[in-house]
Amino acid sequence: MKTVLRLFAFVIVLSLILAGCQQAEQGPATVRVLAMEQAGPTVDEMNSIVAEFNEENPNVEVVIEYVSYDALHDKITTAMASSPPAYDVFLVDDIWYAEFADAGYIWDVSDKITPEMQENIFDAAWDITVVQGKTYGMPWLLDQKYFYYNEEILNQAGITEPPKTWEEMVEQAKVIKDQGIVEYPIVWSWGQYEAAICDWVTLLYGNGGSLVDDAGNPAFNDAKGVETLTWMLQSIDDGITNPASVSYVEEDVRNVFSQGKAAFATNWVYMYDLVNFNEDESQVTGKIKMSLMPAFEGGGVVSATQDGSMGFSIAAESPAKEVAWDYIEYLTSEDVQNRYSAHLLPIWKTSFQGEQLETLMGYTESNKTTVPMFSEQFPYSYVRPKVTFYPEASKALQLALQEALTKSKSPQQALDDAATKWVSFME
Amino acid sequence: MAALRGKTSLTLRQRDTIIGLLLIAPSLVIIFGIVLQPILSTLYLSFFDADLGLGRTNIFLGLGNYLDLLADPVFWETIQRTLYFTLVSVGVELVLGLGIAQLIHAHPPGWRILRASLIIPWAVPTIVNGTMWRWIYNADYGALNGLLLQLGIIDKYIPWLTKPFTAMNLVILADIWHSVPFIALILQAALATLPEELEEAAEVDGATPWQRFWFVRLPLLRAAILVALVIRTVEAFRVFDIIYVITAGGPAFGTVTISYLTYLETFSFGNVGRGSALSFLISIITLLLAFIYIRFLYRPEERME
Numbered sequence: 001m002k003t004v005l006r007l008f009a010f011v012i013v014l015s016l017i018l019a020g021c022q023q024a025e026q027g028p029a030t031v032r033v034l035a036m037e038q039a040g041p042t043v044d045e046m047n048s049i050v051a052e053f054n055e056e057n058p059n060v061e062v063v064i065e066y067v068s069y070d071a072l073h074d075k076i077t078t079a080m081a082s083s084p085p086a087y088d089v090f091l092v093d094d095i096w097y098a099e100f101a102d103a104g105y106i107w108d109v110s111d112k113i114t115p116e117m118q119e120n121i122f123d124a125a126w127d128i129t130v131v132q133g134k135t136y137g138m139p140w141l142l143d144q145k146y147f148y149y150n151e152e153i154l155n156q157a158g159i160t161e162p163p164k165t166w167e168e169m170v171e172q173a174k175v176i177k178d179q180g181i182v183e184y185p186i187v188w189s190w191g192q193y194e195a196a197i198c199d200w201v202t203l204l205y206g207n208g209g210s211l212v213d214d215a216g217n218p219a220f221n222d223a224k225g226v227e228t229l230t231w232m233l234q235s236i237d238d239g240i241t242n243p244a245s246v247s248y249v250e251e252d253v254r255n256v257f258s259q260g261k262a263a264f265a266t267n268w269v270y271m272y273d274l275v276n277f278n279e280d281e282s283q284v285t286g287k288i289k290m291s292l293m294p295a296f297e298g299g300g301v302v303s304a305t306q307d308g309s310m311g312f313s314i315a316a317e318s319p320a321k322e323v324a325w326d327y328i329e330y331l332t333s334e335d336v337q338n339r340y341s342a343h344l345l346p347i348w349k350t351s352f353q354g355e356q357l358e359t360l361m362g363y364t365e366s367n368k369t370t371v372p373m374f375s376e377q378f379p380y381s382y383v384r385p386k387v388t389f390y391p392e393a394s395k396a397l398q399l400a401l402q403e404a405l406t407k408s409k410s411p412q413q414a415l416d417d418a419a420t421k422w423v424s425f426m427e
Numbered sequence: 428m429a430a431l432r433g434k435t436s437l438t439l440r441q442r443d444t445i446i447g448l449l450l451i452a453p454s455l456v457i458i459f460g461i462v463l464q465p466i467l468s469t470l471y472l473s474f475f476d477a478d479l480g481l482g483r484t485n486i487f488l489g490l491g492n493y494l495d496l497l498a499d500p501v502f503w504e505t506i507q508r509t510l511y512f513t514l515v516s517v518g519v520e521l522v523l524g525l526g527i528a529q530l531i532h533a534h535p536p537g538w539r540i541l542r543a544s545l546i547i548p549w550a551v552p553t554i555v556n557g558t559m560w561r562w563i564y565n566a567d568y569g570a571l572n573g574l575l576l577q578l579g580i581i582d583k584y585i586p587w588l589t590k591p592f593t594a595m596n597l598v599i600l601a602d603i604w605h606s607v608p609f610i611a612l613i614l615q616a617a618l619a620t621l622p623e624e625l626e627e628a629a630e631v632d633g634a635t636p637w638q639r640f641w642f643v644r645l646p647l648l649r650a651a652i653l654v655a656l657v658i659r660t661v662e663a664f665r666v667f668d669i670i671y672v673i674t675a676g677g678p679a680f681g682t683v684t685i686s687y688l689t690y691l692e693t694f695s696f697g698n699v700g701r702g703s704a705l706s707f708l709i710s711i712i713t714l715l716l717a718f719i720y721i722r723f724l725y726r727p728e729e730r731m732e
């Protein structure tokens with residue numbers, strides 16, 4: 001009996017102590033950050049930016065967590081359900097801005113943007129975080145899909161120039177395959193993820209097609225769209241596309257390409273440094289080049305690619321909004337962005353101008369290639385539509401691509417079905 | 428504390444009751460708080476057109492979400508896939524688990540090591556298990572292709588996860604690897620408690636080993652099998668994490684099970700009302716499954732004790 005009472009007293013005392021701890025917390029303001037570990041700066045780089053900031057700002061403590069890209073959206077929406085939200089700052093893909101602004105999750109930071117920022121950052125970068133005239137965050141990652149090729153494989157096959165069109169790519173791939181240099185010359189990220197949409201948009205716009213028309217109605221199921229999807233299917237049947245692409249995301253593409261098992265690949269800018277300079281990660285260092293993303297001969301465009309940019313935003317309900325902004329401002333500042341430019345390029349126009357350009361190119365070995373490549377490719381970069389129902393519409397489109405690629409529906413049927421769903425989401 | 432000491436006039440039994448209630452009160456509060464409250468609010472939400480987002484007004488739909496789902500072919504396709512997953516994985520697990528349990532029960536040399544090593548697949552968290560199998564199945568650098576190629580069974584790498592039906596069966600395989608130990612351990616424990624006299628008597632009466640297994644051992648194991656089946660069926664029917672990791676529902680929705688669909692609707696698409704209705708349908712179906720098992724397998728009047 002006595003023991004029980006003592007135990008009971010102990011539990012009460014313990015809970016009082018724990019409750020006391022909660023209130024006694026008077027240290028630095030905490031800013032909880034959610035970022036991603038995928039297709040961008042490495043965790044080490046992100047952590048060291050946080051460490052720099054914490055060092056310079058003793059009154060703030062930034063705590064950062066990482067998830068994969070495909071878990072990010074859902075992690076944010078669940079975190080926003082609690083009060084105060086589980087994160088003060090989070091990374092937002094350009095396709096989620098409309099949804100999050102509409103849901104009231106993100107803080108309007110329009111009056112934080114200085115004229116200098118407005119002037120010196122790319123307009124295309126501002127397009128990421130601006131919804132209906134209001135700015136909901138700082139652009140951070142200005143990325144697009146790039147075309148990569150393994151020069152050694154091309155040389156072995158007697159090819160001197162990388163392909164300028166997808167038709168040329170197919171011809172070169174056939175030569176490479178016939179000579180038995182690699183089994184499947186190109187690898188893509190066509191798995192049932194957002195990654196599939198990124199490759200699909202690249203091909204679709206390169207064929208003169210478009211996801212939606214000017215009125216926002218689905219246009220991807222027109223003749224151009226069907227032609228593009230049929231081409232994808234054909235490239236699997238011809239043994240040019242690695243058939244496992246249907247289950248792959250960008251990291252799988254990087255792994256296959258890094259093993260020298262593919263001559264061509266499309267990926268974000270982060271792959272270049274890892275595949276060409278990092279010997280722990282790649283067996284083909286020094287052999288990888290980038291060139292302008294090909295387009296289709298009948299597409300009427302020189303090149304087309306997918307703009308996959310992201311920004312950092314602050315939770316509207318966060319108790320630490322002001323200090324959170326300080327961190328974002330630091331993270332996206334020109335200096336930090338220049339210094340950490342190996343796996344993402346700055347959003348600052350000024351970084352690409354005059355003497356600054358020389359400095360930027362000198363930061364890392366890979367910047368010598370990626371910086372000029374960015375400027376060359378960026379005019380041909382297409383964004384996905386900013387709609388509040390994007391995740392659901394995208395999943396319908398991913399399903400359509402997969403149904404066609406696994407031959408459970410014809411390309412026309414699959415795309416028509418996705419278009420019908422898209423229209424129903426618009427209502 | 429003072430209040431407790433003040434009630435000295437109570438009998439020892441009454442005091443024990445009060446203390447007991449006081450002691451379980453915190454857990455009761457927690458159980459009601461974290462189990463009952465979410466269930467009730469989910470039920471409530473399932474009658475509304477509710478979206479994720481702050482400051483939204485929910486529109487009352489009555490049974491609208493449920494009727495919508497029941498009329499949606501995607502829902503029924505998903506139910507079919509989930510039933511396939513459940514039947515095949517639990518079926519194979521039961522047969523394999525029973526086999527392994529009997530093997531351990533026969534105490535062959537090294538049976539203790541076998542029993543201890545059985546724990547490993549089961550102790551591995553499902554997420555880790557899923558990641559492991561995702562790597563094993565990888566078409567370009569996975570262990571499965573490497574193994575089959577070296578054994579000469581295939582002559583070139585096969586992309587395993589690109590056909591919906593194949594992908595489903597491979598996810599099932601990963602689930603079986605993870606869960607067989609659970610059934611094997613339950614059945615092995617049950618076997619160890621069975622009276623040996625019955626089998627000896629049957630042997631004396633001239634029953635073959637097969638007859639002894641089928642007519643003596645298996646009926647005695649019925650209660651243990653029931654427990655294993657109920658737990659595993661309910662688990663398998665609600666399978667989520669292993670699919671999230673290995674295929675994310677692909678290819679072409681070929682591995683989207685009912686829990687995965689619920690997750691997509693609720694967290695990816697933000698249709699909380701519809702997602703809540705789905706959760707409730709899952710609960711109803713799992714309850715039905717458990718009821719069916721108990722109805723057909725649990726017969727207390729036959730217990731031989």
